[in-house]
Amino acid sequence: MERLNADFFRRDPTLCARELVGCVLFWKGQRGTIVETEAYAAVGDEACHMWFRPKTRKFVAEHSAGAAYIYLNYGVHWMFNILVKGGETDGFVLIRAVEAEPHPRLGAGPGKLTKMFGIDGTGHGSLFLDREETGIFRGNETRGIVAGPRIGISRAQELPWRFGALNSAALSVKFKNDAAVPAKV
DNA sequence: ATGAAGATCCGG
């Protein structure tokens, strides 16, 4: 399998998010097939942390493409994101769900998958793609990829920047009126 | 200092 390197994350966040569906995430002894992601853009996206969090803008300035951006949400759940730095197209990809053994819905949500993998703040800022015990490997999603509005945000709800594997049992939330997007190139 | 909001999840 082909290991993804930082170059993968030097493109448009929506492209990165879409192509990550079907790839396999490895993290300290566990693996999961990514079945749901969301893209967040530095420019023109009011839902992105960069829009309203100075600390996030600092993080982006000080880290390179492919770095893990991990934060605690609601004081309870760790969110696992990957930094995208393509110049005009900086942003993040949030990993929202993975298929994993043994229980199909063990990784069916952004907070659930970090708990499953043991991902927490200690990984924040790490270049995990290049580490021995962590990384992402390219896969091919044969079920088709669908897109829709992002989940749980209050702004920019119109952007269809959530991507998922069609009919996966591990989606955090089912897609409504699934509009299949073209498979990757 | 203090308060509000937040890319969620579980249980009643």
Next chain:
DNA sequence: CGGATCTTCATT
């Protein structure tokens, strides 16, 4: 549907 439980940020 409310509570958990912590960080960031704006306001006092």
